Amino acid sequence: MEFSAPVLNYTLLSPMLILLGGALIGVLVEAFMSKALRPITQLSVTLGSLVLALFQVWKIRNEQSTGAAMGSVVIDGPAVLLQASILIISIISVFLIADTEQFTALAASLPGSEEERHALQTGNQVTEVYPLTLFAVAGMLLFPVSNDLITLFVALEMLSLPLYLMAGLSRRRRLASQESALKYFLLGAFSSAFFLFGAAFLYGYSASITFAGIRNAVVGGGGNDVFLLIGIAFLSVGLLFKVGAVPFHAWSPDVYQGAPTPVTAFMAAATKVAAFGAMLRIYYTSFANAQWSWTPMLTIIAIITMVFGSLVAIAQRDVKRMLAYSSIAHAGFLLTGVIALNKPGLEASIFYLFAYGVATVGGFAIVTLVRDSAGEVTDLNRWKGLGKRSPWVATAFAGFLLSFAGIPLTSGFIGKFSIFSAAYESGAKSVVIAGVLSSVIAAFFYIRVIVLMFFTDPVEDGTGVEIPSSLTSITVIFSIIVTIALGVYPAPVLNFISTLATFIR
């Protein structure tokens, strides 16, 4: 048997390769660098790799190719848009991660042990979160550009494994953090198994693991439709788990709450972009012609997800859990973009993902600011009167909430409008109506937080706003500017998206 060397197009793969290289450098830095220089070096390596990767993505923005890695990776307009979104969101998330206060000094030590105390006292802070972030981002970049099921699975694991670890790194309430990491890991492993099971059935159906092969089999017909249905169903379970859609959402409130807030921000925003990116690709290309076998299912899931997320969010008393349920509701809104299955739907989804991701990072950035002597305060009752204590921080948070609620002149409104109109255009009227009604429910709990912050008198319990570094301020300011700008004048971004957003098959 003759061995032919794989042909790789390094330019097209460079964003991912840069991140993996950066991550490896990070591991070496962690091992050999003195503890005094470590944090700043790690931060520079991480930011440098992300920015360089973003620059590379910009350079390949007009490329269209399935041959980047022997047909396993596809680079096209949506790929570029999604990768750029993930990188921008990651950069502003890393600004939050730079606040080492949030992370345990020694993740390997038992919570409350002598070892941990020693590490903390000697300032021997480990910074493994940076290379982990880079590995996860590399996986996220690969996820929406995968062109076959094996690559898709590798990317899924590549982005998930570092996230499982990162969720357990919190310095305070370590047990809760580790519990959330374990939950995330176990349920994630479970959903990966479903994913693989589905992939196997799709292979059985089409005798191919590439998206193009599956598409041809679907278009040609003649395969065993039961295999196709089982394959789509189980593959969807794996993907829906990642985006946190009901009934596969159970992990997200606990993990959002338990993980260190910067990690929550990163996970909530970037994972969603990556997972929806992959979902859009596979449904819009491979499964497009089998739409009658999956749109009814996704429609029901979308409706349940948005209604459930909005309803349960009302009952939350913790800001991180509330944002978790709000993100579940948003997963429902985003699913309408998948159901739409038309070009406006794709454009709207990409816009929505970017707008929502940036606002989410901004929102969690604010959560990291509200603290007392024991760290972050996430109990909503203690956010009372925040508008009096620090009007600007409260105003910014209100801005993000209004965007989540989809009030005009924020990016959330344009996102909602475009995604709902795309879904309506494709005939999915029931989803649009459910979406509009759950928006009303959702508005209620966003407004409740605004009432707490602005219309309630502060309680003197030591809760205050502390800005850890100018990096966090950059994240907040950037996010609020993007949120407002995309709400007031989204035309340039929408134009840019619409020129690029076409999947190649």
Next chain:
Amino acid sequence: MNSLTLLMLLPIFGSVALAATPKANETLTKQVALATTLIVAAATIAMAVSFQRDNVDLQFVEKYSWIPTFGINFAVGIDGLALVLILMSTILAPIVVLAGWNEAHGGRWSVKVFYMLILVLETMMIGVFAATDVFLFYVIFEAMLIPVYFLIGGYGSGQRSAAAVKFLIYSLFGGLLMLASIIALYVMSGDQGGHTFDLQTLSHLQMSSTTQNFLFLGFFIAFAIKAPLWPLHTWLPDAAESATPGTSVLLLGVLDKVGTFGMIRYCLTLFPDASKTFTPMILVLAVISIVYGAFLAIGQRDLKRLIAFTSISHFGFITMGIFAMTSQGHSGATLYMFNHGFSTAALFLVGGWMISRRGSSTIADFGGLQRVTPVMAWSFFLAGMSSLALPGMSSFVSEFLVLVGTFTRYPVHAVVATFGIVLAALYILIPVQKALHGPTTPGNENLSDLNLREKIAIAPVIAIIIALGFYPAPLLKVINPASAHVIAQLGFTDPAPTNGDK
């Protein structure tokens, strides 16, 4: 100055200027706010003068591309109807600023923020009436909730935050139903010649009657919540009770008019057939609002809630005039919108001064004010007379037109609505008698009468009420062609008046 965009920008410039004023100098803040609103009012009046009254097309049209991907334009233009409402809004704004000179002091935030919110709201009030792009209209319709929400919740009294939330949730609910309808219109426009939000183009869309009925309801419910029509009115008394008098004037006088304005501009224009289908039902709701609002007003002990319920009754009249589908009814309804703005302003402002002097809004706490504070008492009396549509007051003309316009087509409704007038006499005369006449209630002996600033603020309101009562022609000349145009477009002709003694 003949640019609507510039007119909308003026208050924004004013609020930027406000932001630059030092926080400590509250007088300067108020002066800048007052100057801005006065300039805007003057500019609007100048525009009204150059408005061509007999031209039924949109005037002062401007159009800039905003979000081309969705075919959205920043498009504005006004007809007689919009002009009258913008005129009302911009004249009320300086009056509210002057009348409520000290209103902002009980608030959670500084005086500066209060006036910045008012000015931003003024921009949106102009924009919402001027928009000719449905998307632009929707954006302003929703966005203007936010400043009002903060005005009620931040500067009101009593259960202010609960009232603000109730107001916002009700309005958002209606707004989102409207959004669903707008999305449907947008998608249909894409199927029929390209995505657009242009009101003119959308009014020619072909759609099945079922679709039209559903979309009509999406818009109508949003407007009926705004207006507010029974049974969607429950947020209004709470909001009016908690808001400062000035905010209430803007809320009831201007913002609620967006509801009735929307019924004419959007419901009738976009969905003529559905409007006809739902007319019988809406007329019943309107008549119920008239009578129900009046009955509840009679029963109120709180002065602000009383005024709110009188407004529900008045909005019933306006809605009835709109859906009577006659040109008199329409002209009457439009004139009613204008007049209601001023008579409600008079009631709320004078009522607000009475309340702040007495420290209570319960009607029973007043009494014998006529002797202690004659100017304030007379002002309240005149405002009340205008509210019950006494001949010689402006609201008489509009109420009469609405009733005449309705009677020619729906005599039964008109007759029942006439009882609203009788009830109006009760709900106004009872508080007038309790608060103004009789022996002076202990505790009221030392109340001070209106000061010069308050007199200057209320004088133009009362002058307009009386002047238009005797000579409504200048406004009717603007309104009549627009109303006749709307009715003609709907395919209606006015029924010939029946002769009583045949």
